[in-house]
Amino acid sequence: MLNRETLQRASGDGRTLAWLGIGLLLFLLEAGAAATFTMEALIKIALAVPGVDSAGFLTGLESAARSIPTLLSREAIPNQGYYNGSGYQETFLGLAPAVAWAIRATLVYVYAFGIMGWVVAGYRLYRSTYRKADWTPRDDVLDRLRSHNWGLFGLVIVFMFVTMAVFAPALGPTTVDQNMRNSYGNDISYWDSESGSVETIVVGEANLGSASRGNNQNVGPWSYDDYGRFHPFGTMQNGRDLFTFLMVGSRISLVIGVLSVGLSATIAASLALTSAYYKGRVDLSMVLVSDAVMAMPQLLLLIMLTTVLGDTWINEIYSGGFLLALIFAFTGWTYMWRSLRGPALQVSEREWIDAARSFGQRPTTIMRKHMLPYITGYLLIYGSMTLGGAIISIAGLSYLGLGVAPPTPEWGRAVNLGQDYVRTGSWHISLIPGILITLVVTGFNALGDGIRDAIDPQSDSAGDETAGAGAGA
């Protein structure tokens, strides 16, 4: 018996070392990006402190971090090059820009799924070797999720979306700075087939020449424009690259979505626990407050608040994204609170709550320790579904010309910009972002469904309320 245990531990140690080694390798591949990200964040924080107007030391560190080689960077696998009559210059291994870009994008996703696999392997190792208990209730939940195809589909979509947001700068064939914000400050070289020589042109000019404006002038998906630039999703009506726009746009959608859902989940969970613990009048007053908030038409409130607060300092933060997240959180918590209150009330009836009260545990500790674990599952379900709703709402506001301020890319604005060309050859400008929004929202809802079925095997997927409709935008 003892012998078997030591053996098991020893083989576990070997596997742990291998697992740690792979983790280190995966980290080193992206160490430069991680270091740069940390330094950038530190500089921002340092500059935010009043009285500090330069962070020379940190800037030095940042440039050092930038020089660390990173596998999945535009520098390591460049795709922006030009044809000089005999071959491609400045691209990865002299490959065509489309191929170089495809290699980089594929590697990004391979890397991301590698990380996911590494985490899963780590958990399994922990479960088989290090955890004392052979079985915990969580195991069943995970096993059920693993055999839930619809939920797994959602998980994969959500994971790909998050990867898109995290690796946005590396995924685009060009950068936001070069292609959009500062298009007249950058120039590119291209092969002019008429004169038979390499010419140089300002990006802004090139954009004008490669705009998608219907049947006469169009750069569709998976094609090159006249300046040798590859566009996986084609160009927009102003000649900018749609793929780059969408990749960077996914960041703002995710950040606003997570921030607003995180905030409303915090509000909803603490209020649900409070009303379930104290019941009676406390509960009743919260029902009244939430009913009052719910009674306000959310879309109109959103439009009003974005307009009224449009000129204030708070709208400056993150292109107005922070303000949007706040508005979503303070108008949207009621739905989640309603959904959490039932389960919280159920838990509050369990005897271990009374047992804890009888030996004098503080109410806040009882709520956190003995009640919260039972509603976190529901938090995940409704959080996932609300996140989909939030993404639709953000896109809806941008479509209406509100919300995230241009030129920060946002999916809804792409739909808006392309709507005049839907019936022409430039259909891709509206359609591709529209499909992506639908796919991502479906993914979040599917994940929510999967988590619900995993947590509560008795729950019936049909006939349950769906929070996916979200803010109704």
Next chain:
Amino acid sequence: MSETLLEVENLRTVFHTDKETIHAVDGVSFDVSEGETVGLVGESGSGKSVTARSVLGLVDDPGVIEEGSIRFRGDELVGGNWDQHRGDIAIVFQDPMNSLNPVYTVGNQIKEALRIHQGLRGSEATEKAVELLEDVGIPDAARRVSEYPHQFSGGMRQRAVIAIALACDPELLVCDEPTTALDVTIQAQILELLDDLQREEDLGVLFITHDMGVIEETADRVNVMYAGEFVESAPVDELFEEPRHPYTRGLLASIPGRNAEGDRLPTIEGEVPTSTSEPTSCRFAPRCDYAFGACEEVHPGRVRVGDVDTDHEVACLLYDDTFEETPPEGGVEAHGGESA
């Protein structure tokens, strides 16, 4: 004479619902002294558990202690003063699966109580938790302490619950049907354990059950509860030998094995009414075979019966001299099986 721990006087706990006010506990009084076991027995819905919860201050909204006093070592608890005696009164609930939180290890839950009441943390707390598990008779406690409740059997779980109660170092233990969810052999073990612990620590115990057999084994003094009131209170031997109230007699008659004659077990027809108003009659009258005219008009007060030195009280008009009917001699048979 040992010191009195708990004094409950004229306790009234009511629940205000939208439709009506339910008098769950309607004016009960009892004392528990050190080393004494006071039994509370009655059918489901008679108000036993609400009494227990009232004593611990666990009555939830919309319930409220409307009247009466609960004193622990002379300190009044009603009015939100439970915190000064938290841990002095501990409770053991009916269903051990329900009173242990399944997401934490048993040790974790014992340590939670230890931390609050004895200020122990870390390895010190773990040692103490193992010690407590050993005290309640869990073998291999050092390993068991880091296991989850689902890895324990029913009897072990109840032992763990008792260990948690002991971690508070209580003086009074309230047992709310602690053996109802267990099978008979385990029940006997748990009762024995409670008995040992009580003698070791000189605990006062308030023991609540619907099982007359268990009460006979454990209690020193028994209060029979019906529809929120005590209908009979007596020392255990006296109560079992000379039950006075027709309800008590009915309860005793329905214990299997006590009545040899008759091939069917006698039962008490009907069920406990929900008291929604001040009593104007005897609440047991509709089910009582000995009810007479006055029972429908007068709410019986408590009268002292039996020998002068035995503390035996009963709330029944049969024993009130101002009314004419005489109590039955010998034993009251509840509805015989033959007529059922």
